[in-house]
Amino acid sequence: MKKMILSIAIALVSFGAFAQTYKNEVKLNILNVIVRPSIELGYEYYLDDNQSVEGELMFLDKFSYWPKGDGKFSATSIKVGYNYYFDSSDAVGFYINPFLKTRFGKYTEEKTKEENNVKSTYKEETDMAAFIIGVGVGYTWVFNSKFVVAPYANLGRNFSSEVNKRFWAVEPNAGVRLGFRF
16 A cells, blocks of 8 residues: 555656646747837747747837838748757756748838929838848746746848848847746
8 A cells, every 4th residue: 555655656746747847838029019019929849958949920020120211111020940048957048049030021111202393202112021040149037937038139131132222131139038838
């Protein structure tokens, strides 16, 4: 009887230990909601204790923090990346994030021209379709094994000649990710 109770106790403790290793995380970049405003939602799948793959979707993507004009952005971007955490326990601490990103949508700007002393306004559109490759760094804190706070910064290189005529070819981005592991 004692052996059976001991076996059950060990099994329950073992199941509890495995239950603390979460493989999934949903996240929101709260800094972009406040500063840009845009909405960046993500999902991260943990391959093991120090590496993961992620996917992010950004609505109302405003192309960097410092646009060169007063136009209106109507763009969406999709990002896939790999995260390597330097601390080998539970995907916490410093990490590096190489990524690929694609953006689609348009940028519309109102311009003024003058002909024969008559001013007129017109709208000029830039196709924001672009392929971007980049790398980021960040730091992850996990509270109660589930709640995540992670500031990060990254740089991406934009490979669209049309977009690069109007905007910077190098795109800085930063954020504070709030997440939930399950």
